Amino acid sequence: MSRFGWCTSLVLLLLIAGCAYQAPITQSQDAVELDVRPSEMILKGGTMASTRRFHLLFIGIGERNSFLRAEGKAIEAVDAELLVNRIRLKYFEGFLIPSLWLQTLGFDGANDIPIVGWEIYTVAGTGVRLVPQY
Helix, strand or coil: CCCCHHHHHHHEEEEEEECCCEEEEEEEEEECCCCHHHEEEEEEEEEEEEEEEEEEEEECCCCCCCCHHHHHHHHCCCCCCCEEEEEEEEEEEEEEHHHHHHCCCCCCCCEEEEEEEEEEEEEEEEEEECCCCC
16 A cells, blocks of 8 residues: 555544544633622623634634633623633644554653644633722
């Protein structure tokens, strides 16, 4: 079998084997100390928003992902002024070569290798509107 045929067979095998899954890459949470009493806040409820960017191997296509854009969408969704208890999550959905497969081949410390899919940034939290002070 030629080298091209072998590579094509390997890619088809990866696609058929079901290496498509959703896995979190990083998750972060930050804390902000507010000097606001509960009577000065109007809770607008929980909210969540995401931004997506298409990836082909290591090349991103389209507008860059941004946690700030995702947070702005989440705030607008509930007509709030800010988010509290905010959680940010970055993950990949699509076809990839799992690091476990690479480790069985002897590549120590290998990471998942994305083939094709979407890199997604998600921000979730509780929307808050501050009561105007007179």
